[in-house]
Amino acid sequence: xxxxELCVRYEGDWTAxxxxxxxxxxxxxxxxxxxxxxxxxxxxxxxxxxxxxxxREHHMVESVEVVERYSPNASGKMAATxxxxxxxxxxxxxxxxxxxxxxxxxxxALEDGRECFDLLLADREELSQAVExxxxxxxxxxxxxxxxxxxxxxxxxxxxxxxxASVPSRQRExxxxxxxxxYYEIPRETTLEEIADDVGxxxxxxxxxxxxxxxxxxxxxxxxLNLAAAGE
Numbered sequence: 011x012x013x014x015e016l017c018v019r020y021e022g023d024w025t026a027x028x029x030x031x032x033x034x035x036x037x038x039x040x041x042x043x044x045x046x047x048x049x050x051x052x053x054x055x056x057x058x059x060x061x062x063x064x065x066r067e068h069h070m071v072e073s074v075e076v077v078e079r080y081s082p083n084a085s086g087k088m089a090a091t092x093x094x095x096x097x098x099x100x101x102x103x104x105x106x107x108x109x110x111x112x113x114x115x116x117x118x119a120l121e122d123g124r125e126c127f128d129l130l131l132a133d134r135e136e137l138s139q140a141v142e143x144x145x146x147x148x149x150x151x152x153x154x155x156x157x158x159x160x161x162x163x164x165x166x167x168x169x170x171x172x173x174x175a176s177v178p179s180r181q182r183e184x185x186x187x188x189x190x191x192x193y194y195e196i197p198r199e200t201t202l203e204e205i206a207d208d209v210g211x212x213x214x215x216x217x218x219x220x221x222x223x224x225x226x227x228x229x230x231x232x233x234x235l236n237l238a239a240a241g242e
Contacts, residue, residue, distance in 0.1 A: 013115065014137050015153040017126040018103050018144040024068040026148070029123030031057045031064075032087070036117040042105060047096040050077075053120070058088040071096045103127070103147050112140055126153065173230045181223035184209055184216055 019026050028035075035053030047070070055061040058079065066074050072095050079090040101109070103125055104118055112129050119126040131137050137155070144150045177185070187208050192199025206216035 012131050012133070012137070012156055013128060014131060014140075014155045015126055015128050016140060016144060016150060017121075017124040017153055018150045019124045019148040020103055021148045023102075023147075024064050024071070025120050025125050026123045027064050028055070028061060028120065031055045031061050033061055033120060033123075035120040037104075037120075038091075038117050040104065040118070042098070045098045047094070047098050049094045049096075051092045051094060052089070053092065054087045054089045056087055058090055062090075062092075065092070065094070068096075070098055070100075103144055106143055106146070107140065110139075110143060112136075112143075124151075169230075173226065177223055177226055181219045181226075184211075184219040185223040188220055 033053055033055045035051055035055075038050045038052055040047070040049040053061065062074060062076070065071055074095075075093040077091040077093055079088060081088060098105070104114070104127070107114060107127060107129070112131075115128040115130055129137075129140060131140065137152075141150050141152065184205065187205050188194065188200070191205060191208070193202075193205060202213050202216055202220075205220075206213045209216060211219075
């Protein structure tokens with residue numbers, strides 16, 4: 011068995027138009043029934059409203075609901091989770107792969123105007139056949155091939171979002187200040203007193219906020235570190 015990441019630029023589809031807004035996205039869940047499509051998509055984009063307009067105006071999309079929107083980091087991008095309903099007038103790359111018996115691993119990713127699939131394959135001949143199928147939709151590139159299948163231990167997008175939402179704004183402020191001031195460097199470049207002064211709170215309060223934020227992050231990551239170690 012082997013795994014491979016294949017990317018196709020699906021010409022004429024809304025996914026290819028999103029390159030102009032530097033969009034990265036993942037289809038977290040998708041289902042097809044007859045010609046009806048329902049999907050949940052998470053994305054980051056430089057222009058959320060323009061991105062939504064492209065998706066809504068596509069002839070196969072019937073409705074787009076913004077479940078949530080937020081700013082994930084200091085990059086200036088906006089992030090959103092979308093609930094998409096549509097009626098398909100033609101086969102999509104994902105449908106074609108599923109119909110032909112290919113097994114995608116994990117969510118379909120959108121990057122640089124392309125749809126990317128991680129596939130579990132029997133051999134390189136099956137890989138070549140998958141490339142031929144996707145070439146019916148547009149140019150195909152093989153981004154990665156691994157000789158052996160290995161289970162990747164990664165938190166889900168929902169798990170990451172639950173962690174991020176669980177850190178209160180005050181704890182996040184203290185954590186950011188500590189990181190930016192070099193509190194986690196070796197040797198440390200700042201002290202708790204200086205962090206507290208920057209935020210405008212007492213040293214004890216700063217320590218409590220920092221410990222609580224650190225505990226949330228460590229509790230989350232340690233579970234996956236142990237799972238990854240168990241698979242070595």
